[in-house]
Each structure stands twice: as structure tokens, then as C-alpha cells.
Amino acid sequence: MNKILASRWTKVLVFLVCLVPVALLAWGFHKNALGPNPVEKIEHETGDWTIYFLLITLAITPFRKLANLPVLIRFRRMLGLFAFFYGFLHLMAYVWVDQAFDWPALWKDVYKRPFVTAGFTGFCLMVPLALTSTAWSIRKLGGRRWQRLHRLIYLSALAGVIHYYWLVKSDVRKPLLYGAILLVLMLYRAAIWLRPAKIA
Amino acid sequence: MSKLRYSQVTPKSEYLNRRRFLAAGAALLASPAYGGTKLTGVTKSPLSTTEPVTSYEAITGYNNYYEFGTQKGDPAKNAQKFVTSPWTLTIEGMVAKPKTLDLDQIMKIAPLEERIYRHRCVERWSIVVPWIGFSLNTLLKQVEPTSQAKYVAFQSYYDPGQMPEGKHAGIKLPYVEGLRIDEAMHPLAMLVVGLYGEVLPNQNGAPLRLAVPWKYGFKSIKSIVKIKLVDKEPPTTWNINNAHEYGFYSNVNPEVDHPRWSQAKERRLPGIGMRPTLKFNGYEDQVAGLYAGMDLRKYY
Numbered sequence: 204m205n206k207i208l209a210s211r212w213t214k215v216l217v218f219l220v221c222l223v224p225v226a227l228l229a230w231g232f233h234k235n236a237l238g239p240n241p242v243e244k245i246e247h248e249t250g251d252w253t254i255y256f257l258l259i260t261l262a263i264t265p266f267r268k269l270a271n272l273p274v275l276i277r278f279r280r281m282l283g284l285f286a287f288f289y290g291f292l293h294l295m296a297y298v299w300v301d302q303a304f305d306w307p308a309l310w311k312d313v314y315k316r317p318f319v320t321a322g323f324t325g326f327c328l329m330v331p332l333a334l335t336s337t338a339w340s341i342r343k344l345g346g347r348r349w350q351r352l353h354r355l356i357y358l359s360a361l362a363g364v365i366h367y368y369w370l371v372k373s374d375v376r377k378p379l380l381y382g383a384i385l386l387v388l389m390l391y392r393a394a395i396w397l398r399p400a401k402i403a
Numbered sequence: 404m405s406k407l408r409y410s411q412v413t414p415k416s417e418y419l420n421r422r423r424f425l426a427a428g429a430a431l432l433a434s435p436a437y438g439g440t441k442l443t444g445v446t447k448s449p450l451s452t453t454e455p456v457t458s459y460e461a462i463t464g465y466n467n468y469y470e471f472g473t474q475k476g477d478p479a480k481n482a483q484k485f486v487t488s489p490w491t492l493t494i495e496g497m498v499a500k501p502k503t504l505d506l507d508q509i510m511k512i513a514p515l516e517e518r519i520y521r522h523r524c525v526e527r528w529s530i531v532v533p534w535i536g537f538s539l540n541t542l543l544k545q546v547e548p549t550s551q552a553k554y555v556a557f558q559s560y561y562d563p564g565q566m567p568e569g570k571h572a573g574i575k576l577p578y579v580e581g582l583r584i585d586e587a588m589h590p591l592a593m594l595v596v597g598l599y600g601e602v603l604p605n606q607n608g609a610p611l612r613l614a615v616p617w618k619y620g621f622k623s624i625k626s627i628v629k630i631k632l633v634d635k636e637p638p639t640t641w642n643i644n645n646a647h648e649y650g651f652y653s654n655v656n657p658e659v660d661h662p663r664w665s666q667a668k669e670r671r672l673p674g675i676g677m678r679p680t681l682k683f684n685g686y687e688d689q690v691a692g693l694y695a696g697m698d699l700r701k702y703y
Contacts, residue, residue, distance in 0.1 A: 238475065239461035239673035240528055300675065308665065316663050370663070373573030373644055374473040 208274045217278055221285045224252045225292065242300050249293035254367065254381050256286035257360040258388065265391040280336055283356065287333040290326050318369035325362030328355045360385050439602040442515060445535055450591060451519035457530035459599050461673050466606045467524065468625060469572035470561060477568065478606035485565055485605040496631035499547035509611055510596060513537035518593060523655045523684045525619040529669045534614050535597030540588045548584065548632045555587040556637035557613065558629040574644045580624040581637035581651065582615065585693055591616060591686060617686040619653045650703035655684035659703050
């Protein structure tokens, strides 16, 4: 198991699998198979995948500790960057396709509509994480500072869940489900943090 | 009690066949979700718009009918087995001649017309639909509202058994709506029994629904079972759910934003681009008079 997970080819495979959602959307758009409102479809799908990748990324640490598979850390950066990638696509679907770069209208949306504020905040929080995702950054910042900066992902994921909860009209099931999963992933971290320090 | 002889027992094959015959008969009566009975004797109405009609696929495959699920494709999938016959429509309340109508009588209330109306959802998408039906005022005149009647209240069918998704919808069911009596008496307000030359598909609100084209689409209540003439403004489902966002009037108005999004533009489906929203969905000439002197921001 460890050998498969450690292989370079596994990383390539995971990378390709992560591209499947955007590939399906692009293909669907090209074939006019996204229904009568393709912009809405693209916005919803890219939004969903942003949250999925955020939650998967946040699940790496608990899972690798509990399943005793430290090798899984290899995938965390890639999955985090895919969350940023889908978040960027989601933002582009909104800014470019939906609102046609109407900057005054867009700026109004960011400060007037709380759910847009939450979503934009969630995206902005991912930007420094994407920019400092390389090993060079870890060296330059030092492990400790890098670690602290990258805790912003907790806030980004929370902003994403709030964005989703505030935008639905009445069916709150999916936002609540994502919120519950995020809560469990954060409870794990809270449990670790609250654990009394082991005497060396 | 006379003793039954064994020879009188229905042979098993016949018994099973009778159940199949009854099931087939029931299936014939129930409105199918796609491609239903053709409606004949339909005249073309001068109230129709000349804009191009939206495709049958889009109109019957992209629906908000939360009783059958909250995703756009859910109603077409989940309403296939919705039984819409027999149907009972009651018209009651402040009327001199209350009525109870079955499906047959509903189809005979007035001569059928095809009216191509714009339909604008509060979510900022719009379509152009070839409805078949007649003015709501035809039915209202038959029941003779009294002078006390100021509003018309409507109620939708709700059956948790046939509509299991309804409880996840986040809105209170059965779905209710209402119009001021002058809005209901306006010739544009339509009782709809068909679409694209056929009876209404289930996902579009079979067997009868409203089309009030100058208001946001959620006012055009589906699968109506009750119409009641009342003297107080009746409750409406989306207003109950979120009064800050959905008002009683809900006239299409590019100048009055939804709290969470602008209503200045809309997307004509199928499509990508946005176009300016028209006041009263382009029916300003016909209906603006109903709201003369009303602050449309206050009465949203």
C-alpha cells in the first residue's frame, strides 16, 4: 500500500482524476449538454468542487494520523491547490460569464450582498496559500510561520460553507452537510490541541 | 348464505389479467410527464408575444417545483408518476355561486386559447411559454364574487406520499398564493391547462396552474386545488418563507433589487448572455394602471 502511494505515478493519476470535474464541464459546455442554463450549472459545479477539495485537503491530516499512512502528506498540497483552482473557476464563472466584468455591479455585489462577501473572502484567503505552496516558501518563511499562515484554510472553508448557506433559497441540506463535515474535521484538530502535553 | 361452488372461482390467469387491465386503464387516465394528450380546438390569442418560443426541452426539463425536489431537473424525473386524475377544483369563499369542478368540467370552463407569454423567474432567468388556457376572470365571473371579496387565494395540491421530496424543500406546504381581485380579473391573468399544444406535463403544474406573466414566476401557482375569494391579503408561500425577500405583489421590476441579487438583468434561456429586465416583464402598458400611485419599492 505504502509503495503504491509513494509512487510518482500515483501522484500523476490523482492529478488527472482531480481534473475530471472541469473536463466534464468543459465537454458538457462544448456539447451543449449542461441544460438550458449552463452558466448556473458551471457556477454550482465549480462551487461544489471548491468545497469538496477544501474538505478533502482538511481530511488528509486526520486520516493519515488515524490510518497511520504518513505518506498521504504527499497529496495535500496538490489537493489544496485544486481547491484554489476550482475556486478560481467559480469566481471566473461569476465575474466573467455571469456578470461580464461589470466592475461597478460586481463591487456592489461584494459589499452589498453578504453571501458574495463571504464567498469572495473565502477565495481571497486561499490566494496567499496558493502563492506560498512551494517548498521554497516553506524554507523562506520557516516551518512555523508557514504552518500558521496555512491555518487560513480553516477560515476559507468556513467562509465557503457560510457563502453556500447564505445563497440557497430554502433547501439548506447541502450547506449544513458540508458544515457538519467541516465541524468534524475541526473537532479533530481541537482534540489534538487540547490534549495534555506528553512528557518527553 | 348460499354456498359458493368451486367452479365459480375466477381462474388465476383471468384474475391477474384483470388487474393488469385496470392498471393500464389507470395509466391512461394519469397525466404522463412527457408528450401528453393533444388539445384540440385551440385558438391563437392576440395577447401572445411575437418573441421566439423557448424549446419544449427547456420548458419541461428545467423547473422549480420543490414538492418534487429542489434541483432544476428533479420535477421532470420525480413527477412521472404524479396522479392528476381524478382532480377536484373548488371555488369558494365570498362568492354567490361556489363551485366544485372535476377535470372534465375544468377543461370546459371556457374556449381554449394559446397564449405565448414571457415567464420571468425571481432567480433572474426567463423563458417564453406557449400556454393553453383562458382568462382567470372567466371562471371568477361564473362564481360571482360578492362586493366584500378583495383578494383571491389559491392553494396547490400537496401529498407527502406522492411528493416525498417536499419535506426537504424548506418551504411550508401546501403551496399557497394570492392576487388582489383586480389583478385576478385582469385579462392577462390566465388559468392554464396545457402547453405546446398538449395537456400540461406534470412537472409544469398539471392539471391546471396560473400564468401571471407580469409577476415573478413563483406567483404562478401550480396544480391548483382550491380558489377562495377573501377580504384580507392572503398568505403566500415565499412570503411566509422569507418576507424580507418575497413580497405579496412581486411584480417584475428592474428597479427593485432582491436583497441578495440585482433584478436589473435577466438571462433568456437557453443561453448565456444577460439582457435588461423589463418593468412588469414587458406588460407595463397592460398592467401599470393596476398600481397607479403605489410605491413599488414598498409594495414589492
